Amino acid sequence: MGVGNRLLGDDGVGSCFAEVLGSLINHEWLLVVDGGLGGLNLLDYFEGVELAYIVDAVQGEPGQVILYKVNPQVSREAIRMVAEYGSHGITPDILLAAAASLGYLPEAYVVGIAVKEVDLGENLSDEVVTASLKALRLLTRELGKRGFPMKVNEKAFLEGMFRCGGA
Amino acid sequence: MGERVIFIDPITRIEGHLGLNAVVDTGNKVVKEAWAFSTMFRGFEIFLRGREPPDAIHLTSRICGVCAASHANASVKANDMALGAVPKPFGVVIRNLAWAxxxxxxxxxxxxxxxxxxDYSGAVISxxxxxxxxxxxxxxxxxxDIHGFSTVGDLxxxxxPLEGKIYMLALKMQRLARQAGVLFYGTHPHPRTLIPGGIGATVTVDSLIQYSYRLTKLTAWVKMVVAVWEDIANFFNSIGYEKQGMTYEKPNLLSVGIFDDPETYSSLGESYEEIYGNVDDAGxxxxxxxxxxxxxxxxTDKLTDMNVGTVELVDRGFYQDWDTLFVQEDPLGNQVVWGREELAKYHPWNKTTIPNPVAQNWKEKYTWTGTVRYVWKDGRxxxxxxxxxxxxxxxxxxxGGKVRIDLPRTNGVSELPQGTWEPVxxxxxxPKVGASTTIERMRARAYNVALDVAAAWHFLLVGLDLAKKGSLETSRPWKRPSHAVGFGFDEAPRGSVRHWMVVENYRIKNYQVHAPTTANLSPKGRFGATGPYEQSVIGTAITEEVGPDEWTGLDLVRAIRSFDPCIACSVHIFVGNRRIEKLVTPMCTV
Incomplete structure (x- = not known):
């Protein structure tokens, strides 16, 4: 699942990632979802899912790609945040915590792509598009280790990302 | 005695983008003046010009990501009228079932x-x-005995959020409603099957049974929702919240009604003149x-009256005035705005959207919404x-001054307390207070959904009856008129949604949308009155038990949120809690 706001520059990288990846592969064991800004409306997608990767924009050195395991715990801070600001801005941890409360318990990871510019606009920065290929390789490797071989045409992927990013 | 300005932008947990500027008297802690505003331009009225009328159904659906079907339904009814085609009875039933x-x-x-x-949760109020x-x-x-919670505090x-039993059940149960809708709409949130003169869905007895299975669970759930909110509403009224968020002491309220009668609506006529002429009966x-x-x-209870007297002005909105006059008289011969020539161009058939963004000024233009007002025959x-x-x-x-709602037995809904299984x-x-207030708006919403459930059961039985007789046809072909006018009046969950259309050579000449929020968020204007959102905040007291410097505006956002606001869903610009310090959220995702 890729998430993010395509109208906020690099924040949309996850959403683009899902759109492009979904157009290039099709496996029985895999569902690719462009979650956009779905917030808690995305919960339904986790029913019956065993393993989930969420591709999202994160803060860090622009172009850096990170992987971390989601900790689906509802913290007091998370409750306060949703109470005060609503569900549009929730994090993958909160989303998965809510999914866990509904009895959907996938093992979940975030593939984070560190952003350069998050500002009004529909373009992805070159750093982020390039990093999306690193993220794809990371995802491919992780899935391979678990016995889910995924083969993606990298050239087509990168072209798709540039197109999605407005280049 | 001083003043404290509370500036809240955006008001979150609503669909879209709304801000509020309120001046509070720190002596008595009551709001003296308020300006509510929409911060984004929508523009649908502009890009609809020149398109084929049925396109409007699917394009206007995109106005909102939560109540998408609301705009689609208003638009399909404007299309029915303008293009001279109404569904067959089973089509009306299926539209109603999906819509409910x-x-x-x-x-x-x-x-x-x-x-x-x-806003009422333990996490916030504690x-x-x-x-x-x-x-x-x-x-x-x-x-x-119905909801299973012992104290109001437990409720x-x-x-x-994210842990409370009611909150989590709401997340779970909304899904069943979406599944039931998709049986007929094909997709959610944007219905794919609505067409002028009908609905393009293949419906079988089996789909009606799948619907009834979900409706049974939802009925039990709605019993719980009413029981919960009745207790919460009574509690808040008992602690002095009765007049908080009051709009008008003598209410000005509009409902255009909802869920058409299959026989009546399916025999309205075959041209816009005929349909317009009969639409009051359908209402x-x-x-x-x-x-x-x-x-x-x-x-009045006439839809045509509700059409003729509606105006939208732009004195305080970021728009330019205009001089177009497409329609001077409705198909029944009524002069628009009852013949008041100076206001005729502000009727939605004539209103022309011309954006004109200028700096926000509370004394002049401060919002992207127009001033919606109703002009009655007597001059009010x-x-x-x-x-x-x-x-x-x-x-x-x-x-007779009350609404009675009977909900059937719903045995075996294991997710919910057994108290919800009994007929209720x-x-x-x-309301005793005789006006619309924060709490009464919340309570009315809970009862309203019980009425929607009753409507769904009613039309399900009508639908099964028609299916038994083999009357499964839904639609009639629409026409391609060279000139026509139409309106589609319906009720979205958050209030009346009204679309107006002028057609020339089977193309949209003019299209205007009043979302419910267009009326509720309407700003001040030349007639002196204040729109519902602003009015609800003016006079509301701050109940937060902290000093003025720490006020968050809880009572004000409760007042506004109780309307279920909807503005153009757009990029979220996160803004400091009270100050005009704007910054873009670094991570506006998931």
């Missing part, structure tokens, strides 16, 4: 428990109004009746409030 679940039965509990509910929390903990919940804890036969209440009195000009409370109020005036009769009465 998505958006109504889906949206109301979501708003009550997920979007507005956290922090901002701890004495209220203590009192709630000590107050017995009267409806515990409020149940609304805690009166709706499951929920239409009505316009001015200064506390029901003045009033702002109009729309929403579940308007619907219930109008319905009550049509049925609910009764909604016009």
């Amino acid at each position: 679940v998505t958006d109504h039965i889906y949206d109301h509990p979501t708003h009550l428990n997920i979007l507005a509910g956290p 922090k901002l109004t701890p004495s209220v929390y203590e009192e709630a903990k000590a107050t017995k919940a009267e409806n515990s 409020l804890d149940g609304l805690n 009166r036969k709706r499951f929920l009746k239409p009505g316009l209440i001015l200064d506390g009195e029901l003045v 000009i009033r702002p109009i409030e729309v929403g579940p409370i308007a619907r219930m109020w109008v319905q009550a005036l049509h049925s 009769t609910f009764e909604w009465n016009i």
Whole structure:
């Protein structure tokens, strides 16, 4: 699942990632979802899912790609945040915590792509598009280790990302 | 005695983008003046020009990501009229069934428990109004035999985001409503099957049974929602919240009614003139009746009256004035705006959208919404409030001052307490305070969804009956008129949604949309009156048990959220809690 706001520059990288990846592969064991800004409306997608990767924009050195395991715990801070600001801005941890409360318990990871510019606009920065290929390789490797071989045409992927990013 | 400005932008947990600027007297802690504003331009009226009319159904659906079907339904009815085609009876039934679940039965509990509910949750009130929390903990919940919670405090804890039982159930149950809607709409949130003169869905007895399975569970859930909110509403009124968020002492309320009668609607006619001429009868036969209440009195139940007297001005909105006059007289021969020539161009058939962004100025232009007002035949000009409370109020005036709702037995819904399995009769009465307030808007919404459930059961039985007779045809072909006008009036969960269309050579000449929020968020204007949002905040007292410097504006956002606001869904610009310090959120995702 890729998430993010395509109208906020690099924040949309996850959403683009899902759109492009979904157009290039099709496996029985895999569902690719462009979650956009779905917030808690995305919960339904986790029913019956065993393993989930969420591709999202994160803060860090622009172009850096990170992987971390989601900790689906509802913290007091998370409750306060949703109470005060609503569900549009929730994090993958909160989303998965809510999914866990509904009895959907996938093992979940975030593939984070560190952003350069998050500002009004529909373009992805070159750093982020390039990093999306690193993220794809990371995802491919992780899935391979678990016995889910995924083969993606990298050239087509990168072209798709540039197109999605407005280049 | 001083003043404190509370500036809240954006007001979150709503669909879209809305801000509020309120001046509070720190002596008596009451709001003296307020400006509510929309911060984004929508522009649908502009890019619809020149398109084929049916395109509007699917394009206007995109105005909102929560109540998408609302705009699609208003638009399809404007198309029915303008293009001279109404569905066959089974088509009307299927439209009603789909519409009842998505958006109504889906949206109301979501708003009550997920979007507005956290304002009343233990997590919020234990922090901002701890004495209220203590009192709630000590107050017995009267409806515990239905919802299973012993105290009001337990109910409020149940609304805690992400962990409260009521909040989590709301997340779970909204899904069933979406599934039921997709049986007929094909997709959610945007219906794919609505067409002028019908609905392009293949419906079988099997799909009706799948619908009834979900409706059974939703019925049990709605019993719980009403029981929960009845207790919460009574509690808040008992601690002095009765007049908080009051709009008008003598209410100005509009409901255009909802859920057409299959036989009546399917025989309205074959041209826009015929359909317009018969539409008042269709309105009166709706499951929920239409009505316009001015200064506390029901003045009309005719949809054509509600059309003729509506104006939208742009004195305080970021738009330019215009001089176009497409329509001077409706098909019945009524002069638009009752012949008031100086206002005729502001009727939605004539209104022309010309954006004109300028710097925000509270004394001049400060919002992207227009000033919606209703002009009555006797010369009165009033702002109009729309929403579940308007619907219930109008319905009550049509049925002796109260609304009685019977919900059937719903055995075996294992997710919910057994108290929700028994048959229940609910009764909604016009509020004692005689006006629309924060709490009464919340309560009315809960009862309204019970009425929607009753409507769904009614039309399900009608549908099964038609299916048994083999009357499964849904649609009639629409026409391609060289000239026509139309309007589509319907009720979105958050209030009347009204679309107007002028057609020339089977192309849209002019299209205007009044979302419910267009009326409720309408700004000040040349007639002196204040729109419902602003009016609800003016006079509201701050109940937060902290000093003025720490006020968050809880009572003000409760007042506004109780309307279930919807503005152009757009990029979220995160802004400091009270100050005009704007910054873009670094991570606006998931």
